[in-house]
Amino acid sequence: MKDLKRIEIIDLLQGRATLEIGKEICVKGWVRTKRGNKSIAFIALNDGTIIHNIQVVVDLSKFDEDLIKRITTGACIRANGTLVESMGQGQSVEIQATEIEIYGEADVDTYPLQKKGHTLEFLREIAHLRPRTNTFGAIFRMRHAMAYAIHKYYNDKRFFYWHSPLITASDCEGAGEMFQVTTMDLNNIPKTQDGKIDFSQDFYGKQTALTVSGQLEGELGAMSLGKIYTFGPTFRAENSNTPRHLAEFWMIEPEMAFYDLNDNMDLAEDFIKYCVKYALDNCKDDLEFLQNMYDKELIERLNFVVENDFIRLKYTEAIDILLKADQKFEFPIDWGTDLQSEHERYLVEKHFKKPVILIDYPKEIKAFYMKQNEDGKTVRAMDVLFPKIGEIIGGSQREESLEKLMKRMDEMGVPKEEMSWYLDTRRFGSAPHSGFGLGFERLLLFVTGMSNIRDVIPFPRTPKNADF
């Protein structure tokens, strides 16, 4: 078989390569469908570079019958052939095959992917094969594009990519049950004399767990490099079984010195709009597919978010709106308690019909590190609420006063001794600063139009599921 340099299908279909009709080329990829009759076969070939397939046309009189028979849905092949203008509808160019090699067959009786008709639930059970479908190809290409857009956005704004540790010994990073990390023999756990677990014999010499947030270490970066962001995996051991929660997810956490809450909101809004705009500009084919298959208003909704300002609203004002709302809620509206999902949805989807940034929450329902307002009752927190997915960002201006911060830690029972490294930021050269966390998969839910977070990460980790 002639040794030709492989051309990626995206280059064939989008004309990025210098190609001419009549030239002999080579493509490699996985067979999506094969159809035809006694004398001719059409193979739809996909190599993952783009959602569209290249059509390989096979004149059966020129090929061994057994070879063609072994080319089935899912098989991987290499094909040499002449690039020609298509005689059929549906594609502009196709390949008239001259030689075909099968890299790997896919047994028709056991290969689980078919030409049609799979539910997202079924595909979740074969997560190792689902990237070969149109849907998950589109989603994971977009996942990459969003990750790239995030790095580009912050790099262009002179933020530094900062690596907070994934293993941590502080158990007060924020809300959330933690996954313990240990090298101790669980069948023979060392005990101290008073019968407690002796963590001094563990790998780090103390009790450790996977991080639930890189924020506290992120603040150390901001108080030195000025503007940083983290972008890495985050672990929460909560028994959450919802379409919006994962036990292992990715989070982006920018942290900025000299930013007050307004600067923080400006950044959050600009950042999300940039990412959505990036998807619109760079993922057109994948977006159109997802729109056709899953969400008829997807592109319209993305454009709407890019073009319209987010509503900015104080918690207290939100309570007033909800109290006057012409709608019955299951849960009572009461100043001082956190808003329920139904309340957030009312504000975002019914009242404003726009993304909403809620600020100045009661201090009792927010974390210890948030800057206290002068009213003594609220803190400079902000939650960005999106239609369908709810909270996509949570953040705040941080309390920079050592005295106020320590007082709040005492009130909330946060141990100051273990946190002395954190308090040093306030002890030495403290400064106003702010930051937030954006759930990467929740952003992906929004830009892909998917409705279950397990479908926007290759191998979802949830309670009772760590397959693959």
Added chain:
RNA sequence: UCCUCCUUAGCUCAGUUGGUUAGAGCACAUGACUGUUAAUCAUGGGGUCCUAGGUUCAAGUCCUAGAGGGGGAGCCA
């Protein structure tokens, strides 16, 4: 974790009041067709009715428990 719904062929689903041999579409196999687009047409093979108990002359169908999954809620990103 709570509420609720679901589990029947490889996949998606139907299955009447508890009653004979559990059906369809797609997929697959064979055949037909010189250009298909989820190709079409004909024929054919294919079942632990989620699991374990129970009620009954008789259970895919009713009851109990369990497992897995969906949706909603809580926790949050």
